[in-house]
Amino acid sequence: MGDSCTNKYEPFPVVISRTLPQIGEHRLFQLKIEDGRSWEEFGHQPGQFVEVSIFGKGEAPISISSPPTRPDYLEICVRKTGKITDALFEMGKGSRLHIRGPYGRGFPVDELKGHKLLLVAGGLGLAPLRSLLLYVLDRREEFKDLILMYGTNNPDNVLFKYELLSFFDRDDIKYYYSVDRDQEGIWKQYVGLVTGLFDHATLSVEDTKAVLCGPPIMYRFVMEKLLKLGFPKDNIYMSLERMMKCGVGKCGHCAIGEKYCCIDGPVFNYTEVEHIKEAI
Amino acid sequence: MKKIAKHNIIAVLKAWAKDHTVIAPQRKDHDEIAFDTFDEASFTLEYTKSSVSPKQALFPQNEVIFRIEDGTYRQVTDEKKRLLFGIRPCDMKALLQSRDFMSKDFKDVYYEARAQGAATVVMACAGPQSPTCFCTTTRSGPWSDAGYDLQLTDLGDSFLVEIGSAKGEALASSELFSPIDDAEAGRLLAPLRKEAEERIPLVPQVLEVMEKLKLSGVPDDAWEYFGNKCINCGGCSFVCPTCTCFNIFDRVVSEGNGERIRSWDSCLYAGFTKEASGHNPRGTQGLRIKRRHEHKLLYHNDRKTHGAVSTCVGCGRCSDYCPVHIGTIEVAKHLTEKKS
Ligand code: SF4
Ligand code: FES
Numbered sequence: 001m002g003d004s005c006t007n008k009y010e011p012f013p014v015v016i017s018r019t020l021p022q023i024g025e026h027r028l029f030q031l032k033i034e035d036g037r038s039w040e041e042f043g044h045q046p047g048q049f050v051e052v053s054i055f056g057k058g059e060a061p062i063s064i065s066s067p068p069t070r071p072d073y074l075e076i077c078v079r080k081t082g083k084i085t086d087a088l089f090e091m092g093k094g095s096r097l098h099i100r101g102p103y104g105r106g107f108p109v110d111e112l113k114g115h116k117l118l119l120v121a122g123g124l125g126l127a128p129l130r131s132l133l134l135y136v137l138d139r140r141e142e143f144k145d146l147i148l149m150y151g152t153n154n155p156d157n158v159l160f161k162y163e164l165l166s167f168f169d170r171d172d173i174k175y176y177y178s179v180d181r182d183q184e185g186i187w188k189q190y191v192g193l194v195t196g197l198f199d200h201a202t203l204s205v206e207d208t209k210a211v212l213c214g215p216p217i218m219y220r221f222v223m224e225k226l227l228k229l230g231f232p233k234d235n236i237y238m239s240l241e242r243m244m245k246c247g248v249g250k251c252g253h254c255a256i257g258e259k260y261c262c263i264d265g266p267v268f269n270y271t272e273v274e275h276i277k278e279a280i
Numbered sequence: 281m282k283k284i285a286k287h288n289i290i291a292v293l294k295a296w297a298k299d300h301t302v303i304a305p306q307r308k309d310h311d312e313i314a315f316d317t318f319d320e321a322s323f324t325l326e327y328t329k330s331s332v333s334p335k336q337a338l339f340p341q342n343e344v345i346f347r348i349e350d351g352t353y354r355q356v357t358d359e360k361k362r363l364l365f366g367i368r369p370c371d372m373k374a375l376l377q378s379r380d381f382m383s384k385d386f387k388d389v390y391y392e393a394r395a396q397g398a399a400t401v402v403m404a405c406a407g408p409q410s411p412t413c414f415c416t417t418t419r420s421g422p423w424s425d426a427g428y429d430l431q432l433t434d435l436g437d438s439f440l441v442e443i444g445s446a447k448g449e450a451l452a453s454s455e456l457f458s459p460i461d462d463a464e465a466g467r468l469l470a471p472l473r474k475e476a477e478e479r480i481p482l483v484p485q486v487l488e489v490m491e492k493l494k495l496s497g498v499p500d501d502a503w504e505y506f507g508n509k510c511i512n513c514g515g516c517s518f519v520c521p522t523c524t525c526f527n528i529f530d531r532v533v534s535e536g537n538g539e540r541i542r543s544w545d546s547c548l549y550a551g552f553t554k555e556a557s558g559h560n561p562r563g564t565q566g567l568r569i570k571r572r573h574e575h576k577l578l579y580h581n582d583r584k585t586h587g588a589v590s591t592c593v594g595c596g597r598c599s600d601y602c603p604v605h606i607g608t609i610e611v612a613k614h615l616t617e618k619k620s
Binding site: 009056081246248253257263278 | 355382562
């Protein structure tokens with residue numbers, strides 16, 4: 001684990017300590033290290049990912065959803081989309097699997113400290129962003145104003161619903177939630193694209209760092225908004241998704257231009273990727 | 281420097297084979313040249329370049345990286361000491377580039393295990409070269425300037441032996457090698473090098489296209505022209521000495537037992553970048569052709585090039601083997617001829 005292991009490809013055993021069903025085909029898995037040690041020495045940072053290894057099925061990159069401030073468990077939020085995740089969904093509390101990591105450059109926590117934050121998530125993008133969100137909430141005094149915008153396609157697809165609802169009781173976070181469509185008319189908040197939330201939020205561009213996490217299409221539109229509002233490019237960060245096979249900068253699958261998403265990212269400052277055509 | 285008589289080469293290879301796995305040019309079925317374990321019967325000195333680059337000696341097409349027993353992963357590394365005999369300067373350059381890439385940031389233990397103990401004996405390209413060679417353009421041949429343990433130059437009935445390292449010194453220490461005065465060796469080498477360098481045609485379009493990629497890029501429809509022809513076979517990546525992309529997968533023998541394997545992969549395959557969500561950031565074959573060529577001709581910063589101008593080392597194998605003529609030479613010529 002961590003640096004003590006010289007073979008970066010070698011996975012170590014973990015045990016599922018809890019599974020929390022999310023919407024539809026999504027599930028949150030809480031993992032414990034097999035011998036019960038804390039995750040502290042794993043050394044993960046918000047925004048990093050692990051390779052989940054299920055022998056016979058292979059490996060899949062999954063972002064870490066829990067912050068290092070909660071070292072009793074490691075949480076991964078998984079969408080059922082293929083061989084490996086299918087196998088994972090067959091597993092329950094007490095099942096054993098392997099992971100390796102943590103990998104990648106996460107959110108630049110140190111650069112974000114002392115600033116106002118605007119976190120924008122779309123769809124499953126909330127899964128990685130949640131590690132930062134909870135980190136900020138756990139160390140609230142180290143950051144200034146916190147705004148969360150989260151958009152998803154319909155009210156049934158809201159991830160981490162209870163957590164999001166729990167923010168209603170807090171006054172140290174401003175939240176804006178949207179759904180693209182609300183056919184049954186049950187949604188009490190904004191209906192429309194996540195970019196529409198910008199018309200409802202009071203934002204100060206000054207001293208604010210924006211962190212985006214969502215599908216590629218969201219980046220294009222949210223970027224447009226942010227730039228129009230006058231956000232300096234270097235105050236914008238984004239987490240990019242790629243097919244990350246090895247996680248250690250060797251297999252080539254995750255390459256974006258001259259960068260490797262798995263080691264140079266997945267979190268990039270906008271200025272690092274704006275010139276790379278295939279990035280966003 | 282040293283010299284060795286040609287008729288002594290077999291004896292030397294046999295001596296080296298006592299404490300190395302010697303990988304040498306072997307003539308296979310259909311007259312194909314492959315780098316494989318030395319076997320006197322099929323060994324040959326009559327070759328220009330091998331079909332597949334010798335990269336497979338350090339980075340096999342398929343390799344077991346873990347054996348899994350009762351759900352426990354046991355690392356499998358191959359630390360056999362190899363000696364690569366007769367590799368060409370372009371392939372030597374590729375090997376140096378790949379080794380840097382595999383050991384930077386995170387060390388690839390599998391590659392390193394093989395590379396660490398490996399010795400290299402380069403065969404300089406005094407000629408004849410193959411018609412697709414363009415190492416004088418990429419500055420990766422026809423002689424190696426560094427990195428080898430030994431470099432041989434064909435003098436007719438003997439080889440001139442340049443010693444590049446302490447390891448090389450030890451390899452050439454037997455009485456089969458005779459010393460030769462450095463000045464005299466230089467006198468022998470100079471005209472051969474000059475003659476070979478003049479004979480290998482320059483392909484200025486390769487340098488032009490590199491410049492173009494750097495300054496303005498090439499419009500996507502120019503890449504789509506090739507994308508439409510490409511049959512997605514991946515052959516270009518497999519024969520390429522600097523392609524090191526791979527896939528990882530498991531082979532199950534019984535419940536909880538089996539192997540984790542890695543094997544060569546290719547950025548020309550549509551599934552190479554396809555994410556679990558179904559989204560594919562490189563959605564067309566043109567974009568995948570673009571990726572391959574930008575990696576070889578534009579992005580150098582992820583690999584030290586060891587004096588070459590690019591991570592393409594000018595071996596010409598993609599031009600030899602692509603069934604629809606999408607080699608680096610053809611691509612460079614097309615992209616610089618067209619007004620775009
Ligand atoms: S060898 Fe030619 S046809 Fe095959 S993948 Fe490469 S470019 Fe395409
Ligand atoms: S995931 Fe293998 S290089 Fe990034």
